[in-house]
Amino acid sequence: MVRVYKFEERGGLGSDRADLAALGEEDDLLFALGITNGQLALLYVLENQLEATRSEIAFALVMDEWTVTLNIQALEALNAVIPTIRKDGRTRAFRLTPSGNELLKAGIGQWRVTRLTTPLSSLTLNQP
Template sequence: MRTSSGPAFETTILVRDTCLCLHAQRAARALARRFDDALKPVGITNGQFSLLMSLNRPRPPNLGSVAALLVMDRTTLTANLKPLQRRRLVETMADPKDKRARLLRLTPAGRAVLAEATPIWRHHHMEIEKDLSNPDRLRLELNILSRSDSHNGAAR
């Protein structure tokens, strides 16, 4: 039944069954819950694990490059950094080449948490991949979507 104020119920079913955004959101939430539960003993969330891992580089990255890697705006990244900074897992420092810019660096405590979390991540990641018919293809297609999103201005 269709009302004059909205789409037909059939459209709702179509969106439920075919919407890539909806399916990606549902999968992302399910994966996030699995990794959040797995990483709880280390005291970090899956998002914090990804953020800490993005800082695990030979040279400290700047805020913009981390935001671009995580396809996250700077404001959201800054908010996500705050609890890690309070726990002294991450520190910021002035960029010696540009005093206005800030560099991000893992502290020894941050490296220790990451070292403890990595085997947990590896184990759960391998278990999840076993359920997928072609995890490499899925990664490729998700990366295509991520890149197209950043080209549309989402990762400013």
């Protein structure tokens, strides 16, 4: 069982638990873009919050900060996010770059294609 993030037109970002084997097609499509489902969700959070710290991202995604750090590092390597310093001069936050915004749009498009052929309800097992 893994946490899978879903992107709904009305409800925004949500998550469910699903069987890892059932998510193969979605992961393959996102892998072609060089990202994972969790990284796509992270980009989505940054788009909606404009900028966010590691702890804010972790809270929004119900993810530990270490996992957020690993995902941010991967997205920084793709030039999808950039670190910024908040006005207080002490807090490091992250925001989307133009290429990160394009990656998000492409990822959401791939996610929608997958969902049209395989609804999440058919993948979802018991929710926690």
